[in-house]
Amino acid sequence: MKLSPLDEKLPNFLHDYLPIEPKDDKVFVTLTYAQSLDSKISSGPGIRTVISHPETKTMTHYLRYHHQGILIGTSTLLVDDPGLNCKWNPFNETTNLDKYSPRPIVIDMKRQWNFKGSKMEQLYLQKKGKSPIIVVNKLPTHADQEENVDYFVYDNSDVIDWELLFLNLKNKYNIKSIMVEGGGNVINQLLLRHDLVNSLIITIGSVYLGENGVSVSPSSNVQLSDVKWWVGTTDSVLSCRLKNNKDSS
Numbered sequence: 473m474k475l476s477p478l479d480e481k482l483p484n485f486l487h488d489y490l491p492i493e494p495k496d497d498k499v500f501v502t503l504t505y506a507q508s509l510d511s512k513i514s515s516g517p518g519i520r521t522v523i524s525h526p527e528t529k530t531m532t533h534y535l536r537y538h539h540q541g542i543l544i545g546t547s548t549l550l551v552d553d554p555g556l557n558c559k560w561n562p563f564n565e566t567t568n569l570d571k572y573s574p575r576p577i578v579i580d581m582k583r584q585w586n587f588k589g590s591k592m593e594q595l596y597l598q599k600k601g602k603s604p605i606i607v608v609n610k611l612p613t614h615a616d617q618e619e620n621v622d623y624f625v626y627d628n629s630d631v632i633d634w635e636l637l638f639l640n641l642k643n644k645y646n647i648k649s650i651m652v653e654g655g656g657n658v659i660n661q662l663l664l665r666h667d668l669v670n671s672l673i674i675t676i677g678s679v680y681l682g683e684n685g686v687s688v689s690p691s692s693n694v695q696l697s698d699v700k701w702w703v704g705t706t707d708s709v710l711s712c713r714l715k716n717n718k719d720s721s
């Protein structure tokens with residue numbers, strides 16, 4: 473499906489929140505998701521819910537264009553069958569989109585997902601997306617390994633230490649910027665990591681999804697700084713940074 477045009481104000485609005493001129497050698501991490509007015513990112517576990525207007529969907533692809541990696545949690549991987557490629561580029565090219573696409577990084581510690589038969593594989597085979605790095609807790613046996621993927625074995629424990637993962641992705645795959653696209657569980661953890669997260673970009677759709685929805689609501693207070701708003705047709709976008717709570721008075 474073709475994207476609608478990028479709003480002309482968005483590149484300027486987003487510029488300072490993207491890894492366009494990274495200031496240090498650390499991996500640049502952007503948290504981004506679309507939520508309802510009641511802070512839900514889907515209408516229930518196991519459900520994929522469209523929240524964004526086409527113009528903010530295009531913005532998501534603009535964000536993907538600016539990152540080398542795109543990371544999602546296991547439930548999003550299993551529920552959404554995401555493609556995670558980038559359909560936006562400044563040249564309006566529609567073929568060989570793999571060169572503009574970030575590398576998918578998917579958390580699948582217990583190997584519940586198959587690349588084969590997925591939308592991601594389809595895009596990879598059509599040269600419209602890159603092949604994924606699958607984060608697992610144990611290397612699958614030779615017979616169980618899939619073609620055209622990389623396994624990153626995270627064998628410290630079953631619970632990923634994000635700092636260690638980002639550092640390893642940089643050292644092993646030279647991934648210096650990562651866009652984290654969800655879901656709620658992953659976002660809730662990383663909202664508490666001002667030390668790792670450079671930017672937070674939230675699309676807010678004009679809808680309520682109700683109390684059974686999957687929430688973004690971190691376990692403790694999170695303060696934001698450098699807050700800026702863009703207002704679109706039905707959605708607004710909040711761009712900001714996470715504040716170190718110790719700094720707030």
Ligand SMILES: NC(=O)c1ccc[n+]([C@@H]2O[C@H](COP(=O)([O-])OP(=O)(O)OC[C@H]3O[C@@H](n4cnc5c(N)ncnc54)[C@H](O)[C@@H]3O)[C@@H](O)[C@H]2O)c1
Pocket residue numbers: 504505506507512513514516517518519520521523544545546547548549551552579581630631632633653654655656657658659661686
């Ligand atoms: N609106 C949006 O922008 C958006 C974006 C992404 C997903 N979604 C929706 O969100 C829902 C899924 O979100 P969710 O919160 O249920 O799950 P999630 O996608 O955040 O995945 C959570 C799972 O990932 C694994 N995981 C997460 N952190 C880990 C860690 N530190 N170490 C090891 N494993 C870890 C665990 O298996 C955990 O149960 C789906 O309905 C999806 O459609 C919406």
Ligand SMILES: Nc1nc(=O)c(N)c(NC[C@H](O)[C@H](O)[C@H](O)COP(=O)(O)O)[nH]1
Pocket residue numbers: 505506513520521522523524528529532544548552553554555556557591653654675
């Ligand atoms: N921006 C945005 N608006 C939404 O309304 C919505 N539901 C998502 N959800 C993000 C989630 O990560 C999806 O899995 C990807 O949007 C998959 O999209 P692709 O198949 O990669 O194009 N994101």
